[in-house]
Amino acid sequence: MKSGIPYLFAAYAVTWIIHSAYLGTIVSRYSQLKREIEQLKKPGGRS
């Protein structure tokens, strides 16, 4: 069998791309939520 290194690299890279993308969505939602909280804390503030 030919070297499977490119496939191995692709599988490992794809795994971490998927996990990083998901973590990215969590971080972005958290930042958005923090902005909303700041807005709510302002006197009479409501988004």
Add this chain to the structure above:
Amino acid sequence: MKRAFPILGVLTALLLIYALYQALVVAPTEQTMGDVQRIFYYHVPSAWTAFLLFFVNFAASLLYLIKRKPAADIVALVSAEVGVVFCTVVLITGPIWARPVWGIWWTWDMRLTSTLVLWLIYVSYLFLRRFSSSGETPVLAAALAVLGALCVPFVYFSIWFFRTQHPQPVMGGGGSIDPRMLHVLLINWLAFSCFAFLVCWSRYRLEKLQRDVDQAHALASLLDPRGGVR
């Protein structure tokens, strides 16, 4: 609790690096497939972690149906979401491994097809949670999750019941594995399980915060003299 998260995060990152080193350097090279077999150390632990998370989703959904505790509903949502992420990894790394070994990216055999169906069930669950605005959504989603969980043992044992191209399961199957490979596999599973736990934890906190903010918005609307109900 706030201090524990970064410490656990660093420990998990170190464990993941160690597990990667074990998978790429320490694990022996498989004689027939060569280095491409090392995909096994990401593919199988991801599948086990997805199954574990779907089991947590099942238990939390059942608890929610019985006790109606909001925390159980959040745990169910979070475990399904992270489980889908791990199941996506399984469905993508599998074909990447199959191509050089079987000569094809995909075949409609029972293990592969049932895994795809399982993924679709949990994606439907997440769609239901995301797009339904009915007050009964958590109950409907919990019922779907309890039924969806029945698919998990079917996927795992499908290779016993049907003639399939997929190898036998490492645990509880007829296949045998080199003890050194098993050791590396278990290290990777531990690392991915810790990682999944931390991701679930942060997602749980986010969801709880989101619900608190939604409640605050609702309250602010009620108290708003410009247009809300007083």
